[in-house]
Amino acid sequence: MSTRSTQIEVQVTCMRLEAEGVMSLELQAPDRSPLPSWTPGAHIDLVLPSATVRQYSLCGDPQDSRRYRIAVLLEAAGRGGSREVHTALRVGQRLTIGGPRNAFELQAADSYLFVAGGIGITPLLPMIRQAERSGAHWLLLYGGRARQSMAFVAELAAYGDDKVRILPADEAGMLDLDAIVKLAASGMHTYSCGPAGLLNALEARFAAEELASRLHIERFAAAPPAANVQAGELTVVLARSGRELAIPADKSILHALRDAGHCVPSSCEQGVCGMCETRVLCGEPDHRDMLLTEQERASGKVMMLCVSRARTPTLTLDL
Template structure:
């Protein structure tokens, strides 16, 4: 059984095919014990045997206390994690894990509009269950290249006409604007929260269409980082770790997380691009220069959340809590 610094261990209880190029894993503690609670939109940091960390959305039921369920898309051009999971990982194997963590939280609203592209369906599944429990009106637009590549289609059939499936190799591109302008999203846009997860092109399109909607009521989760302008500062700054009395100088061009590690602080990271949220820390004092692809405008203005893999400081000194 592997030992992972700062992580716990899970056993692969089952591994099944969910669609072309997609496998679904059920993960449990080796002793069958209870796992940390989670909420819809959460993801798990999976620590593979080579020490690399990958982030996957949980698609099961949060009320299931002893199992985590994730689905993994094989990405031929990826960094190797999905290839290992598809071709090397077997039932009975052990993996480390961190979290769960949630940077894509579902918050109550009278109605919801969900848009998923490809493997972006995974965080939506527990959100749909939660919306039902809340008694909210909701619809889902699920987009994919082909039906064979779209996981969990059969599971979604029980929801009837609440689900719109857009398959590009059958009907061409789906008109997202027309879908948004029908149903609850159109009838009461001020009372409808919009959640979207999927490839960059989809998220960019949704963000543009939602630009005039109620602030803070559109949440997106990206697979890739947004291009950012140059950092605000071109000079060094200090990062103090609250409760330690230690202050670390961060030079231009050096990621904060690397400066912290060089000073002996152990931080778990996954994407290192400001997409997954694994390295999230809290800002106690100072003004951060947000360079992630996670926070919305209101969260950036709040200034209390920080992702040291990409973000930096506007102020001379930044105090963070690890």
């Protein structure tokens, strides 16, 4: 099993309200030494004072090795992590982070279309910076509930109206999927992050137009099941003991293992942190995590037990 997270101590050096309900944090090493390098699309694990772990996209400048920037949306109906960031953290406080890691790499291309929905702008900001530096042609379509809720609008405006289109729903309506597909069909590689509804709609439209290879998305929650996933009960074989477990349709493999008395390390339980990564010895996983690379997924050798299931009736795990 691989270790995907390097623990680093950092200090909160700046907190700024970027929009209604969106707080950005600047993190630096306590001695101001350089932090590990990263590439656009990367994220970190933020370990909060309560020991809660949450994953946030890096949205600063990859060429600035002295500081990381993240932005956190306050989610009233969330699990409490964003509330802790907004109400409990203070400038000067020391925290631990894991990473950085990247499962949303920006591939080299001559032309990019960036599509952001709300807080989904965060992983796209450094991509835009890299595209601008490389001289590539690019366009950002940035949707949100209302202008006052959309972070980094002033920062993006510096690129000019010909490259950045701010499209609040209360002013411009919903993002035009037809226009997005048309731009992708013209040759633009599309990178999108935002709410599940937007990403699901884009996946469906791009698949229908046979443009799936030009769509790259980042989800804040586990992906929906594949068409040929085992929708009902799944059998998991534990290779070290030979024990077989029936996994109900409404329960994750991770939780079923725990209920059966097996201790499996985990943290985020959303397919992001990688702590529950487990070797697969037989069977085909249905990957719903946001961490494994396409090559790792294709190999079928590992899976995240918290969110992934199977395309075959049985999985044999190295447990």
